Amino acid sequence: MNAQQQKPIIGISIGDLNGIGAELIIKTLNDHRLLELCTPVIFASNKVINFYRKSVPDINFSYQSIKELNRVNFKQINIFNCWEEEVGITPGQLSDVGGKYAIKSLTVAVQALKENKINGLVTAPIHKKNTHSNEFNYTGHTPYLKHIFGVQDVAMLMVAGNFRVGLLSEHIPVSEAAKYVTRENILSKLSIINNSLIKDFGIDKPKVAVLGLNPHAGDEGLIGREEEEIIKPAIKDARHFMLAMGPYSADGFFARRHYDKFDAVLAMYHDQGLIPFKSLAIGEGVNYTAGLPAVRTSPDHGTAFDIAGKNKADHSSFLTAIYECIDIINRRSGYVESHRNPVKKVTPAILANVEDEKIEDTNNE
Template sequence: MSAPQQKPVIGITIGDLNGIGTELIIKTFSDHRILELCTPVIFASNKVINFYRKGSPDLNFNYQSIKELNRITPKQVNIFNCWEEEVGITPGVLTDMAGKYAVKSLAMAVQALKENKIQGLVTAPIHKKNTQSAEFNFTGHTPYLKHVYGVQDVVMLMVASNLKVALVTEHVPLREAAQHITRERIVSKLNILNQSLIKDFGIDKPKIAVLGLNPHAGDEGLIGKEEDEIIKPAIKDAKRSMLVMGPYSADAFFARHHYTRFDAVLAMYHDQGLIPFKSLALGEGVNYTAGLPGVRTSPDHGTAFDIAGKNKADHSSFLTAIYECIDIINQRSGYAENRRNPLKKMTSVILANVVDEALEIPETDE
């Protein structure tokens, strides 16, 4: 009988100080039952927390303040003070100051994750405009994490109970997206996605669908050449090591619910994947960065300046991001154990081989 798993220590970044991040954190950890599943460490300052706590007087949010990560208390919410100075907070207003301290929280939390002082990270939303500086020249969390860890590639993976959507390109202008669609990039994303589905989500033989770039997946070259010249060769390369099919016409693929027959979908650009995901996902969606040594999740929404400071924010997606972070940490631990004891996986692998029949879906469905 294996020993019971210890509660993971989960780092929480504060996000934009003028957004809804702090409110989400307070609402989430006011339910003390979550302390049975993890030990939270919020990278911020007491003063920011107390400012927003006044706006939710009915919530039972308690914490202990720490200045060293070796002082974490397992049965409490921990605030790791990243700064002591007063910072002006103006909910709902985009300011450089709020972006500066959002980056400070993120940088310290990611460093703690990288040094294994925390086991997972959940990031509250930041704004792409006020975080830009000489020290932080990134379009979001995903490219920053890739840079800090020094990995060649990562995948932005949107996760829900019924749908997983990964992206080839992330936050780039639409007119530039096609320039980033290369055979090598698609193969790289597929390799990371396939390994993540196995290691992070416990799917022994993942089935992955790849979408086309153009309407009707190019319509045999009549509406674009990318499918024939780039995407199909990439899929052929990937098929040597995984079960992947496509390219599919994106509109029919989602409208006819073909996604239900796959474990994940690789979309070519942001809106091609995110619009159907946010429309079709059951429950609350989570943004997961696949391909990192560490585990990082976030809610699938932004700073919501329009409701910041009004005690109107729904913390459901943030709570789901925490649950997903914990699940992935535990799944990775189980995967590592099975790698040490391969006989444990034998039955499930045999069953996966039996079920691995061909999927009969027209690849250029109109």
């Protein structure tokens, strides 16, 4: 962050042009109190914002148009024009145009983030079907950001206040989910989540729960062997550098609110973590990419084509994503060097002997 301006500059990618992204952005930034906390820069074009501004008639949305990031106005909403040409916008329709310009917005914004021209990025939803191509060979934002920043691994971390759920695997077929349950993958995700809880969320000694893959966490090997042969040994190894516990049966864990006892939860596959998270964090969920050198958040929902352009989109999650982006930037800037290595705080000997949180599985089906 430059010395001239203490408020973080938050970049915002437009998402699918035919989805609810632009409407969310207009509704969110209509509250000008956000300008006291950050300087927003929307990566799109004036014409796209003006098109959707007409569908939200009760909002007086003003902005400054810029073509160079060194011309940012810190007292206004800024639109960085990534293209000048006319673009056909058809709200609610899946089209190649909507995907093409969503990726143009994203790639320009991410490059600005990588070059430290913005301090954080909030991404509006894209649709994987019309963005995946030879030029953009990724299943979503997370693998793209991992590639661009050249990091070995990242973790998709869903956040709603003190409720956080990380995923071992993300957008893969359920038939392949078990293949990703390896000691190496579990240790990598746990390390990223642990470091993020310390650095990005200000938690001194994080406690992370690990879910089992199979029903009843395998029932001691009766319903699958992954818990006994892979997950438990990985948790034991992780205890040399962090407080990891489990594996826990996913259904009882969420149904009985045992997640309240932990700073984060590691789920074994997408729906195991996302279904309970979205059910419990209605309107408050944020997707955070842990493990990057930069800060990126997004709302926890998709393009919602069925309500696009109808002034029906709820911007709660998008607003929360901006707040979370600002908060993480501020917590990172206040992070002290003595906290960089959690092993200095909790010794391996203590971690090796830590007992699992006693959580009874009373499901007798």
